[in-house]
Amino acid sequence: MSHYQPDPTKSVTLTIDGISVTVPEGTSILEAAKQIGINIPILCHHPDLRVRANCRICIVTAKGQRKFKTACSTEVWSGAEILTNSTAIRDARKTVLELILAEHPQECLQCIRNGSCELQKLAKDFGIQEIPFTPSPLVGELPIDDAHPAIVRNPNKCVKCGRCVEVCQEIQTVRAINTAHRSQHYEISTAFEKNLAETPCVSCGQCVAVCPVGALYEHDDTAKVWAALDNHDLHVVVQTAPAVRVALGEEFGMDSGNIFTGKMVAGLRRLGFAKVFDTDFSADVTIMEEGHELLERINNNGPLPLITSCCPGWVNFAEKLYPELLPHVSSCKSPQQMFGALAKTYYAQTSGISPEKIFVVSIMPCTAKKYECARPEMNDSGYQDVDVVLTTRELAKMLKQANINFNSLPEESFDEPLGISTGAAVIFGTSGGVMEAALRTVYEVVTEKPLGKLDFDNVRGLTGIKEATVDLDGTTVKVAIANGLGNARILLEKIKSGQADYQFVEIMACPGGCIGGGGQPHGTTTVTKQGRMSAMYQADKNSALRQSHKNPAIISLYKDFLAQPLGHKSHKLLHTQYKTIK
């Protein structure tokens, strides 16, 4: 085995700033330094992405070598003597930073990333007070691309780190953005420099999630929500996606791994929403509809596998890049859209409020949901089913603007009836969750026997592709789960070529599922996602009810309004059709 294939079972001992450290072979200097409390500055590096070594801010020196090495890209070697801090290193890093800052608009106070910008933090850490280099005349003059319904590109702010390209090309394989031109014209661009809206972009927002600065961000829709809340003719209700409650606290300095449901509900109530409802309610509805759709397809010879449709990033991917597989995609609307349709019909009817006065706001971990709610066909209630979508980040901004001390909020409960839900719905927010929730219900519908163990451990976790075989009292069901569109592509190719014989497939566009959504707090890494995921399974475990069909609000909904899953009313309100998008 030659040395370019590191053997992590071997260990390497080296010194960094005179401190001895032993790490597995293949570890980068950056990671090795972190283990002994040395945080080498980074900008282009992201722990979940392939190393690029573009920005050159993480330079270190090695004894006996003349040139700097980038800590992110250099693997440790035995006996190395690394220096991460010297006058020469600090000077060169500062020069690199000043070169980046010279081409960056100096308008931090007006920037969407003010306070969460990685470049701003570096400037602060380096004590930058003036920039000695003259900026190029192009700075601030490049046009902003805001034609996309969810995502805005401001190339003026771009530091050319390439993280967004890496995630769009390699992780998501959407390939909407890439690098273009060279030298001073080098930029992150789309094919033929079209607007993002005219590219294969699926709105997943992973580019926004990894952007260290304010070059990629979601459309800010908070003003629309403030205006609705100020309008006393409107009855403004809000729904919250499952993944928001395990991440919102991070915007207020709390660690991932905690559940913030009660505080989130209290905060939303203080913002002035008439009713604080839960997308988990409609997630339970989704299980009823999609579970029955699966059974119907199994009994009527397909088309199988049935592929979930909760994730709008994935639906966009299917419509744009896999139209031949659209017959496999569940006709169920996403839980967000089911909620909107039910809010303006069922809830309007039971509460006696005219649907035209009901204004539905969604809090989503997602940028693609902004695109989804604006789809012209999403108006089966007779009105636009969901009026505005805000990301987790936007909700945090509203709470801050409303002077709400989130950390000291009391724990409050969702309103009834659209706030009643089960543990099965909570886990929708993590990869494998929809699958597990569906299996918990489908098993009991098929076998008419109680399911002993509710936990389906083999569909859980952050692994990109998971497969499992489930025994439904004699009938085996083969299932697969993919998170991240690159992984989805692998699975879809297997389905297309007939190499796979799954009956049910769950696809989530974002790595990890909604916990890693494009609308989640910045700074998300695999470690944060793991925290959010365990919080989510804890919330499920804590739930009194953990199967969607046992939700009393769902039972009432079908008894009083929908009649039966896949019934006439369901088809009108809760199901949709897909089209090829070229």
Next chain:
Amino acid sequence: MALTKQLISKNCGKIKPESIDGYIQSGGYEGLKKALTMQPKEIIAEVKAAKLLGRGGAAYPVGAKWEHLLEIPHSPKFIVCNADEGEPGTFKDKILLSQDPLRVIEGMTIAAHVFGSHDAYIYIRGEYLAIQKVFQQAIDNAIAEGYLGNRILGTDFTFNIHITSGAGAYVCGENSALLNSIEGKPGYPRIKPPHLAEVGLFSMPTLVNNVESFATIPTIVLDGGNQYANYGTADSGGTKLICLSGLVVNQGVYEIPFGITLRDIIYNPEIGGGIANGKKLKFFHLGGQSGPCGIPEQLDTPYCYAALRSAGLSVGSGAVVILDESVCVVDYLKGVTEFFIHESCGKCTPCREGNQKVYAILCKLSDGTATTQDFKLLKRLITTMTAASFCGLGQSATIALATCLKHFSAEIEDHLHKKCPAGVCFQEQERAAI
């Protein structure tokens, strides 16, 4: 005694380039015939004895490179010839490719025999379009005569050469960027390690050598490494093709043995023949835009790797550009830096941004608005770009600047006071003042 030698340039201009007959008549393919009777390790021993240093510019020992690749167990191994001759003032590969392509092909074929390779790529720069046709004809003729293709010279050895080309980016002359370009990817350099010998073209072990390096191989195999080495100096084996250009009487490509002096190169009537138009030498720029500048006081330095390095100079690609007293150093460096601004791939910060900032300061010097603060900034930029850039392009972009700051500090400082000793800068301002 003649100063120049004709080892690898002996056919240039004397035979029909693509003709097998002409090449054979001048002793061609004897190296390959001999190589086919030798073991790979024996051939590598000759290359090592030849003290052949890579002729593309980086001067990496070819024998050591070959030895490393031979030890790597994976296959297939690819042979790649870097013919992306983009270094300004360098046109020696052009001569070999267009006037004696079969010598390059023979050298590549010997390398393929050493590594058991079946495929090679020659990356000929897009600007050499006409040469690509000549080279392809030479390949076709070699195949027709059994020197290339299936069962070479009746043996079991099968080997093909494919011509590829880029779109004219200088950075594609950097070996890893060149491989990316062959693979159809953008020409950005790769993170190293892994070395290209381990993870090269299409992720396979790969040998990348320059045109001139390959062209020496038949001679080395035929005459023996020691014989070849003896033409040069203790550290620099053999001969080098140098490219004389600029304000010199005899511009052109010359094959010289290592060890003659820079003075010989520039002034001897057999080579440079002195400065054009009877002017005085001001400085010379060695190895291309990425190389150092030297001054008349250094003319007695022998032209070989070790002596030039000790003098703060280098062989590089073999370019020797002559500049006379009418040239302003600041003005000249602006031109050098413009080249790097044009050719930076843009991937890394120091090279993408640094070259632009260097140029801005040089412009301030030439229009009289620079300050001593700018001088300090220039030095910081040089340090950062040299040590922190991603690839050789950025790392060497300020070498000319750094050497000129050393040799011509007085002239450059004069520009702070709006004085240009060569009378090049401030002309418009002076006219405006009148």
